Amino acid sequence: MVFLCSGDQGWVQHPWSAPAGSNLPKLRLYNSLTRTKSHFGCLNPYDQIGKKDTGLSAKCTIINIRLVLLQELFVPQNGNKVSWYCCGPTVYDASHMGHARSYISFDILRRILMNYFKYDVFYCMNITDIDDKIIRRARQNYLLEQYREKKPAAAQVLQDVLSARGPFQAKLAETTDPDKKQMLERLDSAVAAALGPLQGAVESKAGEADIQHLVLLEKAKDLLSDWLDAQFGSQVTENSIFSLLPKFWEGEYHNDMDALNVLPPDVLTRVSEYCPEIVDFVKKILDNDFGYESNGSVYFDTAKFATSQKHAYGKLVPEAVGDMKALQEGEGDLSVSADQLSEKRSQNDFALWKASKPGEPSWDSPWGKGRPGWHIECSAMAGSILGESMDIHGGGFDLRFPHHDNELAQSEAYFENDHWVRYFLHTGHLTIAGCKMSKSLKNFITIKDALAKNTARQLRLAFLMHSWKDTLDYSSNTMESAVHYEKFLNEFFLNVKDILRAPCDITGQFEKWEAAEMELNESFYERKAAVHAALCDNVDTRSTMEEMRALVTQSNTYIASRKSSKLQPNRMLMKSIALYLTDMLKVSESLCSIPGGVFIHRTLLQNVVATKMSFYWTNSVPPLTEVLQLCDVVRNDTLPELGVRLEDHEGLPTVVKLVDKETLLRERNEKKKMEDEKKNKKEEAAKKKLEQELAKLAKMKISPCDMFRSETDKYSSFDETGFPTHDVEGKDLSKGQTKKLRKLHEAQEKLHQEYLQTNQNGC
Numbered sequence: 001m002v003f004l005c006s007g008d009q010g011w012v013q014h015p016w017s018a019p020a021g022s023n024l025p026k027l028r029l030y031n032s033l034t035r036t037k038s039h040f041g042c043l044n045p046y047d048q049i050g051k052k053d054t055g056l057s058a059k060c061t062i063i064n065i066r067l068v069l070l071q072e073l074f075v076p077q078n079g080n081k082v083s084w085y086c087c088g089p090t091v092y093d094a095s096h097m098g099h100a101r102s103y104i105s106f107d108i109l110r111r112i113l114m115n116y117f118k119y120d121v122f123y124c125m126n127i128t129d130i131d132d133k134i135i136r137r138a139r140q141n142y143l144l145e146q147y148r149e150k151k152p153a154a155a156q157v158l159q160d161v162l163s164a165r166g167p168f169q170a171k172l173a174e175t176t177d178p179d180k181k182q183m184l185e186r187l188d189s190a191v192a193a194a195l196g197p198l199q200g201a202v203e204s205k206a207g208e209a210d211i212q213h214l215v216l217l218e219k220a221k222d223l224l225s226d227w228l229d230a231q232f233g234s235q236v237t238e239n240s241i242f243s244l245l246p247k248f249w250e251g252e253y254h255n256d257m258d259a260l261n262v263l264p265p266d267v268l269t270r271v272s273e274y275c276p277e278i279v280d281f282v283k284k285i286l287d288n289d290f291g292y293e294s295n296g297s298v299y300f301d302t303a304k305f306a307t308s309q310k311h312a313y314g315k316l317v318p319e320a321v322g323d324m325k326a327l328q329e330g331e332g333d334l335s336v337s338a339d340q341l342s343e344k345r346s347q348n349d350f351a352l353w354k355a356s357k358p359g360e361p362s363w364d365s366p367w368g369k370g371r372p373g374w375h376i377e378c379s380a381m382a383g384s385i386l387g388e389s390m391d392i393h394g395g396g397f398d399l400r401f402p403h404h405d406n407e408l409a410q411s412e413a414y415f416e417n418d419h420w421v422r423y424f425l426h427t428g429h430l431t432i433a434g435c436k437m438s439k440s441l442k443n444f445i446t447i448k449d450a451l452a453k454n455t456a457r458q459l460r461l462a463f464l465m466h467s468w469k470d471t472l473d474y475s476s477n478t479m480e481s482a483v484h485y486e487k488f489l490n491e492f493f494l495n496v497k498d499i500l501r502a503p504c505d506i507t508g509q510f511e512k513w514e515a516a517e518m519e520l521n522e523s524f525y526e527r528k529a530a531v532h533a534a535l536c537d538n539v540d541t542r543s544t545m546e547e548m549r550a551l552v553t554q555s556n557t558y559i560a561s562r563k564s565s566k567l568q569p570n571r572m573l574m575k576s577i578a579l580y581l582t583d584m585l586k587v588s589e590s591l592c593s594i595p596g597g598v599f600i601h602r603t604l605l606q607n608v609v610a611t612k613m614s615f616y617w618t619n620s621v622p623p624l625t626e627v628l629q630l631c632d633v634v635r636n637d638t639l640p641e642l643g644v645r646l647e648d649h650e651g652l653p654t655v656v657k658l659v660d661k662e663t664l665l666r667e668r669n670e671k672k673k674m675e676d677e678k679k680n681k682k683e684e685a686a687k688k689k690l691e692q693e694l695a696k697l698a699k700m701k702i703s704p705c706d707m708f709r710s711e712t713d714k715y716s717s718f719d720e721t722g723f724p725t726h727d728v729e730g731k732d733l734s735k736g737q738t739k740k741l742r743k744l745h746e747a748q749e750k751l752h753q754e755y756l757q758t759n760q761n762g763c
């Protein structure tokens with residue numbers, strides 16, 4: 001459209017040139033179903049940080065190479081809502097860093113999807129409180145506690161441990177896995193070391209037998225528990241025994257997650273609460289002809305499912321199908337006897353419902369008393385909450401086969417579809433200083449132990465500095481890097497806060513931009529674009545953190561350059577960069593607390609100093625030395641208690657940094673420790689120097705004519721100057737000996753002469 005102007009000139013509105021625009025990167029997630037990064041793109045997500053939700057449904061694209069072999073537009077199954085199910089813990093022991101690897105990583109992904117990409121995430125997680133491991137551990141704990149309550153005599157303990165050690169050593173001899181064998185050998189060595197003293201005490205009827213048998217009981221509790229369970233486990237019939245253990249450890253797990261600042265799930269499901277739903281789930285799989293009953297148990301027919309036209313078995317790890325070791329581990333230690341394995345039509349089949357044996361908890365079912373299989377629990381619970389299809393399913397890398405492949409098969413058999421899960425996300429393994437971590441191998445670090453060494457924020461930073469899907473090595477080097485990164489960011493925020501606290505009127509905060517500001521601002525926007533691209537690339541937090549580090553480094557260089565020119569950095573530019581970094585850290589909840597949440601103005605600091613001075617001096621002007629001493633007291637003692645650190649820069653106002661009190665007191669103690677060590681070293685050096693000078697002086701006092709006369713154990717005759725001529729046996733000294741002694745004699749002459757001259761005394 002054109003607009004004519006009035007008059008004879010015939011002016012018209014010129015055409016407008018529309019900007020070409022640019023294509024923003026779209027979110028890509030590594031999907032275990034395709035082993036590729038699938039598009040999951042959003043509309044302008046990164047400019048939404050700190051703004052209200054626009055209400056727009058984010059459109060996404062999936063590249064699903066193996067399943068559909070083409071690129072298709074993808075929209076989350078329910079508008080902007082993302083349904084997500086995560087495999088939770090099997091609660092029979094303390095949560096460890098392997099758990100933290102998954103749950104912190106998924107918490108980071110969840111928060112980024114919600115806070116950065118603005119998805120409405122509905123997050124469901126389970127608690128496995130019925131499982132072969134739980135049953136065995138609960139029985140063992142119960143039987144061992146009963147054994148201890150009987151207070152067996154030392155001789156009885158000795159006999160029982162020796163009896164338990166027999167089958168244990170047979171198991172050790174059969175073990176081929178090197179890591180497991182090493183763990184069993186360590187355990188056997190500890191028992192052997194405790195056996196000797198008790199055997200000696202029992203044979204000699206010594207009084208210390210009562211103490212030694214308690215030591216052995218503690219060292220051999222694992223052997224003894226296995227032995228007791230093998231004998232009496234089938235007699236444990238009270239269901240409550242099997243619920244107390246998981247209830248306790250579930251509580252500990254939630255406490256650990258809260259300490260790690262991990263968001264709780266929107267819905268949490270427990271297997272024990274879903275047994276009726278699990279029974280119904282199994283019944284429908286049977287109705288759909290993908291399962292069969294055998295001796296009170298129900299198994300999934302993998303062959304029938306795999307050969308059906310619209311289904312496929314082993315979608316995640318097809319190359320693992322038939323792996324008997326993995327399949328038996330998936331069935332559980334209590335479910336792989338020869339009789340149970342013979343019940344199956346194929347060794348690839350897995351239990352949907354297990355007939356309970358004596359010593360196992362049970363629930364009613366059409367097939368008799370039994371309990372759920374491991375894989376079925378997630379399918380039934382997730383299906384109850386999320387329906388026939390979910391957007392994301394998450395879990396650890398080692399759950400891919402058989403657990404998740406079996407979940408997929410039985411769920412798609414139940415819902416009669418081929419898309420129960422759209423995206424499967426698997427977090428990488430965690431190693432301990434390069435070694436495999438395993439609870440069964442007793443090679444693990446509990447979350448409580450990790451939090452005793454580092455804060456939750458430091459642990460989260462360590463995870464952010466690594467890819468969520470790759471192996472993470474938990475080591476001192478890893479944590480030192482995270483601590484250094486945290487300190488690096490904290491110091492930047494403290495510097496910016498000091499810049500913003502500088503007195504300024506409302507117009508003075510807007511300063512002219514020079515070339516340095518333009519250059520930094522251009523780099524700022526480049527870094528923001530790079531961060532967005534990294535987050536779109538499979539939520540690459542490692543690259544994101546590096547881009548943020550680079551931005552802080554450039555900002556620090558700019559600040560230093562301005563200060564070296566005795567100029568203040570640009571307030572608004574520094575504020576913009578700091579706010580962006582703050583928002584980015586909040587996205588993944590890595591910003592637990594930026595030090596100095598309250599502002600203390602210079603006037604307040606001046607009042608603190610003035611009050612302190614008036615307390616000491618009321619009417620007279622003090623000497624300068626006293627003023628300086630008081631300033632040191634305020635700086636080193638008073639202000640740290642208020643969370644204030646002062647830093648001096650030549651020619652510029654003192655920098656005021658607000659840091660948490662504990663950090664400052666720790667810094668003060670470390671500084672005092674270093675000063676004390678330096679003082680002690682100085683005193684030791686002075687003492688050593690004095691000793692050396694005294695020794696030298698004592699040596700200088702000795703006349704050369706007397707220096708050898710006292711060594712009668714070496715020499716028997718001397719000349720008139722006191723120089724030795726014969727050794728202790730009366731033999732003449734050799735030329736070599738004489739030459740060596742002559743040098744010592746001449747050196748002593750010089751030293752003694754120096755002494756005489758100093759004291760101005762004669763011979």
